[in-house]
Amino acid sequence: MFLKTELQWNVVIPAESLDAKGLMLQKAIIVRLLDDFAERKATKDLGYLLALTTVEKIGEGKVRQHTGDVLFPVTFSAISFKLFRGEILKGVVHKVLKQGVILRCGPIENVYLSSSKMPDYNYVPGENPIFLNAKSSKIEKGTTLRFIVIGAKWLEAEREFQALVGLHADYLGPVSGAPSASMYDLP
Amino acid sequence: MSDKGGKGFTAVPKGKGKGGKSSLKEATPKGKDDGPAKSKKTRNVQFSSQAAASTKGKGGQADGGAKKDKEPLQLKLENELPKGAKCLMDCEAADILQGVQDHMVILSKDPSIKLPVSFDRALQYTEKSTNYTDPESVRQVLQNLKTYGVTDGEICVMANVYPETADEVFALLPSLKARRIMLDDPVNDVLSELAKLKKSA
Secondary structure, three states, X not given: OEEEEEEEEEEEEOHHHHHOOHXXXXXXXXXXXXXXXXXXXXXXXXXXXXXXXXXXEEOOOEEOOOOOOEEEEEEEEXXXXXXXXXXXXXEEEEEEEOOEEEEEEOOEEEEEEEHHXXXXXXXXXXXXXXXXXXXXXXXXXXXXXXXXXXXXXXXXXXXXXXXXEEOOOOOOEEEOOOOOOOOEOOO | OOOOOOOOOOOOOOXXXXXXXXXXXXXXXXXXXXXXXXXXXXXXXXXXXXXXXHHHOOOOOOHHHOHHHHOOOOOOHHHHOOOOXXXXXXXXXXXXXXXXXXHHHHHOOOOOOOOOOHHHHHHHHHHHHOOEOOHHHHHHHHHHHHHHOOOHHHHHHHHHHOOOOHHHHHHHOHHHHXXXXXXXXXXXXXXXXXXXXXXXX
């Protein structure tokens, strides 16, 4: 789910940039903030950081004693993306394994769907392995699936999330790319 | 950093801070060998302990999913939302991200300005999900359900799911099922309004 949050971060401006006139300083602060934001990639609380929408306020700068840099508290709004348990989302299959499939959902690369959570689907090995059910509904690389999120795990070292999802409820499963009346197969 | 788990880590060669986590280090009593052999053992121990720690610890949700069957699989967003965060529907997010993209076309001339890595993927995701003609009207229509106790998170999931029938809504949002009697009519009304706002295929 997409989230919009108001945050306050501290932006450190090196002393060299402080000679500039008022507007250039503001630009330096915002560019530095964008930089820090892009570098952060994701946080456990907010999920994947996507974009800064507005800068609400730039507070008074505080000089750091030993370096001469100035610290500015900046209040801004940002959009992020995070998976929540129980949420219904769509993802695209990018790997098919015997144990299940791996999907991509928005910025998240590692969404795991175990075969045990794909009721009535059976693995069909081959050069292009797929999962098939009795009604000939196919799950293969490139299929868009609607799933429910069972859980999400934050990996501190990689600064990313892994998710575990399932199709074990009504109205979940393969969907076509474009919306239409008979969009999906019921499991 | 490695001083944290200092017990017996004297000879751990540059454990990249991971040395700090593993308390299983004490279980390898052949402590005095320095060098690669020990570091291999150490590394193996750390890996398995880290995996164990992460399953048991804070990251337990993914593997613990099966154990969590006791708790019904429902959206309880409000407990997990960070402070001050607001839920956005996919269509609203699409508008905002597209706006940022348009600005970036102008700003990209400045090489010092860059967007987060996840931005492009998120934008693509929302482009596939833009099924409504007017996100603001969708929000207004769904806001009516708030008077019946439907939460912001449930409203957003409802919009994102692009439901055809009330059955679909209640199947995908089991948290609403309990109040179906009360919500059936309002949900049906909302669905007929949403149908008018859907983009034609």
